[in-house]
Amino acid sequence: MPAVGGSTAAPPGPGARVRLRELDPDFLRFVDEDERKRAGDLLLPGVDVEEGPFDPHVLLSEPDAFCGVVISGMVNRRMNLNAHAALRVLGPGAIISAVDSSGSDLVTSSEWVAMGRVRLAMVGAQFMRAASRWPELQRNLMLRFADQNEQLATQLALCQLPRVEDRLLGMLWLLAESWGKVTSAGTVLPLHFTHEALGAMVGARRPTVTLALGELADRGAVIQREGGWLLIEPPPR
Secondary structure, three states, rough: OOOOOOOOOOOOOOEEEHHHHHHHHHHHOOOOOOHHHHHOEEEEEEEEEEOEEOHHHHHHHHHOOEEEEEEEEEEEEEEEOEEEEEEEEEOOOOOOEEEOOOOOOOOOOEEEEEEEEEEEEEEEHHHHHHHHOOOHHHHHHHHHHHHHHHHHHHHHHHOOOOOHHHHHHHHHHHHHHOOOOEEEOOOOOOOOOOOOHHHHOOOOOOHHHHHHHHHHHHHHOOOEEOOEEEEEEOOOO
């Protein structure tokens, strides 16, 4: 059930090494200003992941990394509990940990899927050596983990809203915080999702999602258009 794109797998290939400042200047925000240039020169190995399922444990173990940072592209994290699916969407700046299982016997199956080509920066020994000189780099990494936990908690809270249309509207706005662009007509979310994928994000069946999206469109809250969405009505408070 890919949210976007297909699911044809290909072996991950090595990517160009990337400087920390080019990966994300925000990594340097806690480093003293007079040290930022040196810290920003830190080179991290990059890996290109072709479209399709991949195993982060295998992927990250090759360069002996403990996590990867998404440089470009989109990753879906899908987990199944019997006939029910849950889906998270991760984009640039997100962290992928070197885990080889879901961590719970309740999960029937789980998978990571690259939606199109994805480039990751490997965070491992080189990063830790640099962090011994600039401990602020570790602070930034920990805050990124915390931010992702907060985003996941927000998605969980959205799933508790009684009305599916409110869940969907909130989820689209949550995605817009990462990918949205404000325009005079509203906030553009340039992502396409199947109704099944949206249902996995908010805990609803595909037919229910289709009906709820129709209600949102009828009242002018969202407009679905080629390649994405236009969000007009503010998210539920």
